[in-house]
Amino acid sequence: MNNTGSITVLQKYKRKQLNQRSQTLMYIASGSIFLLAITVIGTLVGDIAITTNFTQKNFLPHMAHPFGTDWLGRDMLARTLKGMSISIYIGLFASVISAVIAAVLGAAAATLGKKVDAVITWFIDLVMGIPHLLLLILISYALGRGTFGVVVAVAISHWPVLTRIIRGEILQLKEANYIKIAEKLGQSKMKIVVKHMIPHVFPQFLVGLVLLFPHAILHEAALTFLGFGLPPEQPGIGIILSESMKYLSLGMWWLALFPGMVLMTTVLLFDVVGGSLRKMIDPHSAQE
Amino acid sequence: MTCMNHKHILQIKNLSVTFTQYEQGLRKTDLRVIRNLNVSVGEGELVAVVGSSGSGKSLLAHAILGILPQNCDAEGNIWFQEELLSPERIKELRGKKIVLVPQSVNYLDPLEKVGKQVRKEQNEKSLRRKQEELFDFYKLPQKTADLYPFELSGGMARRVLLTTAMMESPRLIIADEPTPGLHLEAAKKAMSHFREFADKGNGVLLITHDIELALEVADRIAVFYAGTTVEEAPVADFQSVDTLRHPYTKALWRALPQHGFHPFPGNQPYAKDMPNGCPFGPRCPQLTSECEGNIQEQTIRFGRVRCIHAK
Amino acid sequence: MILEAKGISFGYKKDVNLFDQVQITVESHERVGIIAPSGFGKTTLCQILAGYIKPISGQVLLDGKDIHKIQGYCPVQMIWQHPEKVVNPRLRMKGTIAEGDEIEERIMDGLGIERDWLNRFPGELSGGEMQRFCIARALGKRTKFLIADEISTMLDLITQSQIWNFLLAELAERKIGLIVVTHSTPLIERIATRQVVLATNYDI
Numbered sequence: 001m002n003n004t005g006s007i008t009v010l011q012k013y014k015r016k017q018l019n020q021r022s023q024t025l026m027y028i029a030s031g032s033i034f035l036l037a038i039t040v041i042g043t044l045v046g047d048i049a050i051t052t053n054f055t056q057k058n059f060l061p062h063m064a065h066p067f068g069t070d071w072l073g074r075d076m077l078a079r080t081l082k083g084m085s086i087s088i089y090i091g092l093f094a095s096v097i098s099a100v101i102a103a104v105l106g107a108a109a110a111t112l113g114k115k116v117d118a119v120i121t122w123f124i125d126l127v128m129g130i131p132h133l134l135l136l137i138l139i140s141y142a143l144g145r146g147t148f149g150v151v152v153a154v155a156i157s158h159w160p161v162l163t164r165i166i167r168g169e170i171l172q173l174k175e176a177n178y179i180k181i182a183e184k185l186g187q188s189k190m191k192i193v194v195k196h197m198i199p200h201v202f203p204q205f206l207v208g209l210v211l212l213f214p215h216a217i218l219h220e221a222a223l224t225f226l227g228f229g230l231p232p233e234q235p236g237i238g239i240i241l242s243e244s245m246k247y248l249s250l251g252m253w254w255l256a257l258f259p260g261m262v263l264m265t266t267v268l269l270f271d272v273v274g275g276s277l278r279k280m281i282d283p284h285s286a287q288e
Numbered sequence: 289m290t291c292m293n294h295k296h297i298l299q300i301k302n303l304s305v306t307f308t309q310y311e312q313g314l315r316k317t318d319l320r321v322i323r324n325l326n327v328s329v330g331e332g333e334l335v336a337v338v339g340s341s342g343s344g345k346s347l348l349a350h351a352i353l354g355i356l357p358q359n360c361d362a363e364g365n366i367w368f369q370e371e372l373l374s375p376e377r378i379k380e381l382r383g384k385k386i387v388l389v390p391q392s393v394n395y396l397d398p399l400e401k402v403g404k405q406v407r408k409e410q411n412e413k414s415l416r417r418k419q420e421e422l423f424d425f426y427k428l429p430q431k432t433a434d435l436y437p438f439e440l441s442g443g444m445a446r447r448v449l450l451t452t453a454m455m456e457s458p459r460l461i462i463a464d465e466p467t468p469g470l471h472l473e474a475a476k477k478a479m480s481h482f483r484e485f486a487d488k489g490n491g492v493l494l495i496t497h498d499i500e501l502a503l504e505v506a507d508r509i510a511v512f513y514a515g516t517t518v519e520e521a522p523v524a525d526f527q528s529v530d531t532l533r534h535p536y537t538k539a540l541w542r543a544l545p546q547h548g549f550h551p552f553p554g555n556q557p558y559a560k561d562m563p564n565g566c567p568f569g570p571r572c573p574q575l576t577s578e579c580e581g582n583i584q585e586q587t588i589r590f591g592r593v594r595c596i597h598a599k
Numbered sequence: 600m601i602l603e604a605k606g607i608s609f610g611y612k613k614d615v616n617l618f619d620q621v622q623i624t625v626e627s628h629e630r631v632g633i634i635a636p637s638g639f640g641k642t643t644l645c646q647i648l649a650g651y652i653k654p655i656s657g658q659v660l661l662d663g664k665d666i667h668k669i670q671g672y673c674p675v676q677m678i679w680q681h682p683e684k685v686v687n688p689r690l691r692m693k694g695t696i697a698e699g700d701e702i703e704e705r706i707m708d709g710l711g712i713e714r715d716w717l718n719r720f721p722g723e724l725s726g727g728e729m730q731r732f733c734i735a736r737a738l739g740k741r742t743k744f745l746i747a748d749e750i751s752t753m754l755d756l757i758t759q760s761q762i763w764n765f766l767l768a769e770l771a772e773r774k775i776g777l778i779v780v781t782h783s784t785p786l787i788e789r790i791a792t793r794q795v796v797l798a799t800n801y802d803i
Contacts, residue, residue, distance in 0.1 A: 010351060010362040010375050013308055177685040178695075180651055185699030185739070186672030199689055340727060340755035471636060471782030499756060500783075536757075543756040545785035551761040555711060558725045 024276045031273040035088065038266065042085025048078040050235065061254050068254040071247060080259045083237040084266060086230070088213075090147070090220050094154035095212035101159040103205060106166025110174065120167070124160040132157065133226075136219055140228045150229045154216045162208040169201050203281040211274035214267040221263060237263050296370065297460050297491035298329040298352070298386075303364030305347050305356065307559075319559040322347055323515045323567075325364070326585060326592065329460065329491035334482060335520075336494040336502035339512030340556065345495050348512075349464045352493075353388055354378040369459065387453040389463045395449065396437040403433025406452050415455070422451045426481065446478055460491045472500060479505040499540065511537050514557050514567035521591035533593035536568045566595065600627045600662050600743045602675060602776060607647055607657035609640065616655070617643060623795060627743050627776040630767075632791030634784060639797060641780045642680065645748040648778060649677035661744075672699065676737035677746040682729035686721045692732050693717040700739025709765040710735055727758040734762060738769065745770065747779040751786075763790055 053073035061068040067076035109120040127135065139153035173179060173196070182192050223229035224238025232239055237259055244255035305322040321344040329335045339345040350356045352366060354375060366373045368381060382388075396405055406422075407415045423430055426447040432440070440448060446466065453461060463482060467475035475498070482492045483505060496502055502509050503526055510520040511534065519534040526532065529541045542550040554571035563569050565580035572579065574597045585594045604623040610616035617640035625631050635641050646652040648659055650666035650673060659666040661675060676699075679685045686695050696702055696717070707714075710731040721729055730750065737745060745766075751759035767790060770777055781787060787794055 007302060007363050008365050008372065008374065010303075010354065010364060010366070010378070011356055011360065013359055013361050176687075177679065178687045181677075181685055181736075182698050184650070184673040184676065185736070187698055195690070195694070196687055340725075340758065474636075497755070500785075540756050543760040545760075545783075545789045549760045549763065549789050551764045552757045553711070553761070555713075555728060556725060556755065556758070558723065558728065560723065 021280065024280055027276040028273050028280075031269045031276075035266065035269055035273075038081060038262075039085045039088050042081040042083075042088075045078045045082050048075055050074065050079075058252065061258075067258040068252075070244075070252075070255055076255065076258060079235045079240055080237070080262050083235045083240050083259065084262055086234060087217050087220055087237045087263070088266070090151055090154070091213050091217035094151050094216045094220070095158065095209060097151075097155035098158040098212055098216070099162060099205065099209040101156070102162035102166055102208070105159065106163045107170060109163070109167045110170035117167075120163070124163055127157060127160045132219070133222060136223050137226070137228050140223055145228055146231055147234070150220055150223055153223065154219050158212055158215055158219075162205075162212065165204060165208055166201060169204055170197065173197055173200055207274055207278040207281060210270065210277055213274070214270040217263075217270070218267050295331050296328050296367065297331055297333075298327075298493065299367040300325065300327050300352070301365045302326065303348070303351060303362070303366070305344070305351055305360055305362045307357075307360045309359070317560070320562065321360075321515055321559050322351070323562075325512075325516050327493070327510045327517055327520060329493050331489050331491065332486055333507045334486045334492040334494060334505060335508045335510060336496055336506035337510045337512050337517065338496060338499045338502050340497055344515055344559070345512050346464055349388060349462045349493075349495055352378075352462060353382045353386065355382075384456045385458055386460045386462065387456065387458040389449050389453050389461055389466050391465045396445070398437050400436075401433065402435050402437065402440070402448055406433070406448065406455060408455070418455060419451070422454050426451055443478070447481070450481055454485075458490070460493065461485060462493045462495070464495045465497070466494070467496075467498070467501065472504070475501050476504055499544070511540065514562065515559060516567065516594065518568065518595070519591065519593045521593075525589075525591060531589070533588055533591055533598040534568075534595050535572050535574060535597075568595075600674070600776070601625070601660075602627075602648070602744050602778075603660045604648060605658045605660060607654040607659065609643055609647060609652070609654050618797065620657070621797065623648070623778070625744065625776045625778055627774050630770065630777040630779070630790060630792045632787030632794045633778060633780045633797060634782065634787060634794060635780060635797045636782065641782075642748050645677055645746045645778075645780055649673075649675050649746045651677065672739065672741050674741055674743035675746065676739070676742045676744070677748065678730075678734055678737050678750045680749040682726060682733045683721060685733060686729060688721050690720075691717070692719055692721070692724070695721075696732055696736050699736055700741055702735050702738065703740075706735050706738050706769070709769065711761060727754045730754060730758075731762065734766070742775060744776040744778070747777065747781075749781050750779075759786075 051074065053069075055073065056065070056069050057071055057073035059065055059069040065075050065077065067080055069075055070079070105120050105123075109117045135157050136153045139156065140149035143149035143152055176196075179192055179196055182196065187195075220229060221236070221238040221241070224236045225242045227242065229238055230236040240259045241256060241263075244252070244259070247255050303322055303325040304320065307319040307321055308316055309319055325348065327335065327337060327348075337345055337348060347356065351362050351364070356362055366378070368386065371377075373381070396402070403419065406419050419433065420430060423432060428444060428447055428451065432444065432448065437445065437448075461482065466482070467478050479494075479501070482494065486492045486507075494502065494506060499509075503523060506523055508520060508522050509526065510517040512518075513536050519532070519537045521532065521537070524531075526541065529538050529547075532538050532541055539552040541547055543552060552571070557563065557567060557570070563580075566572065566583050569575050569579045576597075578596055583594050583596060585592050586598065588598055602625045604621055606620045606622060608616050608619045608621070621644070623631070623633070633644070635644070643652065647654050650659060650669070653667060661669065666673070666675060686692075712728075712731050712735060716724060716728060716732075724732075734750070751762060754762070763786075766777075769775070779787065779791065
């Protein structure tokens with residue numbers, strides 16, 4: 001009765017053309033290249049971004065000026081790239097500071113006892129409880145606005161989420177059996193930190209850092225747009241956008257559209273890169 | 289055939305499950321976790337699949353129910369009540385005619401009352417009546433329906449899982465390690481419900497690492513080694529080492545504490561290091577060059593064995 | 600050496616203790632089998648005896664010294680029921696096994712550890728293979744007592760008897776005391792020099 005020669009296929013693993021992991025790597029690589037390109041070109045354009053040329057003002061986008069020119073005849077492509085690279089630098093700087101704060105506070109909360117933990121947790125709740133933009137404006141305003149004000153404001157308002165993650169990871173790790181066993185086998189605290197803790201926490205830290213970028217960039221732009229950030233002579237992306245508002249009613253849509261799109265793209269790309277990195281590191285999705 | 293008097297409820301032939309996994313970087317490897325596995329359950333039978341934990345025997349349950357993880361391939365012929373099943377048919381039958389009794393309460397939703405979960409969120413009168421009957425049958429107080437899973441003791445949780453499985457009047461229960469951490473007496477008691485179910489003409493496939501329990505409650509035992517069943521034998525054959533067929537089963541028998549606790553050199557191979565031909569070959573005292581070829585299953589004394597030297 | 604548990608009690612819930620006033624004394628030439636029913640908290644008891652958890656009341660003493668006050672390598676080592684839960688998944692086995700005392704080749708051979716497993720990650724080994732490493736790791740030369748928590752129930756019987764046969768010889772030779780907690784009576788009759796039967800407070 002059962003002597004059918006054929007065999008039933010019960011499940012077929014749908015292999016994609018490119019396996020998932022190569023795809024993720026591709027995302028990371030192309031995202032990083034694009035962002036790096038914006039930063040490098042933006043840095044190199046230098047004076048073009050602020051050179052005025054009244055014979056070429058208010059041009060619609062065309063071959064010579066793909067993003068058009070503004071009311072002073074400045075090339076909008078150069079301005080946008082320059083502005084974006086400034087935002088990326090500030091974002092980078094502020095997120096690194098934020099991430100370092102997060103690492104120190106997270107580790108302290110998890111290892112230095114209940115009192116320290118309570119204080120740090122209280123601070124996390126405090127900072128997270130205040131509306132983000134309000135906090136940014138307050139800090140930046142108190143520090144006299146300008147580049148310094150923005151960097152400090154963005155840096156010291158973005159650490160709580162990552163701090164929580166790191167604190168949680170370390171707390172969980174401290175309860176891991178293999179760490180308790182290492183203690184019983186006579187391993188020193190330092191060795192346990194180097195051998196077990198850092199290799200576990202560092203990747204999470206790195207992903208957290210990359211995922212901070214888009215926030216930092218967006219908040220810097222928002223702060224500047226509202227007039228609490230970079231000074232007007234810097235072609236920050238927030239400045240470009242707020243200036244272009246005045247000309248929108250005159251029908252000069254390209255002044256806001258292209259810089260806005262570049263900002264969006266940059267922020268989304270950082271998010272994709274960070275998300276992909278997390279996917280590769282996270283053991284739950286690593287096998288997909 | 290092993291159970292000539294009654295019909296098969298479940299019959300599995302040549303089941304293989306292969307995982308695709310990433311190693312370091314972008315390299316992928318295929319791990320054949322189950323290979324050419326055969327097992328059958330007749331009407332009124334309780335069949336135990338016995339193997340060490342982590343050897344992939346839970347995947348057997350998952351394959352029969354069509355709930356394998358995404359990253360694997362599976363093939364093989366599964367007959368349920370003499371009907372060859374397609375993947376679609378498996379999906380229709382599971383939860384209705386073929387049910388799983390899982391290992392622990394973790395399979396229950398912690399945020400929903402037990403009664404609601406047992407009825408799968410429905411509230412018809414007939415279902416309520418059925419639930420009440422089953423609670424009575426398994427000696428669960430009716431107020432259990434209003435409890436949350438965390439309020440159940442271990443024994444109650446097991447009976448709730450059983451009730452959930454019984455709601456659809458199944459023909460076949462697949463029990464995956466249903467008695468974890470229970471000592472033999474308690475486990476035997478827990479298994480009595482499965483025995484009753486089988487005695488009504490249904491089938492139970494018990495998947496366990498505990499051979500002592502299997503010897504107490506099962507009608508037949510399928511010995512799982514390195515991804516396949518090397519021997520399927522009536523439980524009476526385990527009375528003496530001479531009635532067993534496969535050299536691994538014999539070694540297993542001698543290793544039982546009551547039979548001398550004799551060790552046997554070597555290791556069960558990990559799926560990546562599988563030898564050619566017979567998986568037991570490298571450890572086998574009877575190894576010959578033919579053992580490296582394809583090993584056909586043969587039927588000897590109402591038991592099936594995958595060994596060319598078996599007598 | 601003597602390992603003493605003096606009146607230890609423990610519970611996770613308020614008011615209901617898993618066990619109360621447990622007394623055990625083991626000398627280093629003894630092999631004591633503790634038989635406890637399901638739901639007793641066998642793993643918890645083992646962790647208390649090996650100094651991983653502090654009991655609610657009572658003390659665990661090693662030659663009169665509180666086990667929690669021992670610095671560095673602890674002469675009381677524990678072998679766990681689930682090997683995959685007690686090794687760092689990111690470390691190769693050679694990293695894991697190098698954490699305590701240096702493990703002699705003889706021990707690795709006795710436990711049937713093949714040398715090319717040393718370069719593997721835990722995920723590339725079967726449960727039985729991993730458990731051999733965990734046992735080897737606990738057999739450093741300063742180990743005086745071993746606490747075994749159902750260490751072999753998850754393994755197939757042949758691996759179980761391999762491991763136990765080696766362990767019994769090793770313990771006898773080095774005068775290491777053993778406490779094995781299990782519900783398998785045939786196993787205890789086979790390996791223990793003395794049995795202790797514990798009952799539970801807790802209704803399962």
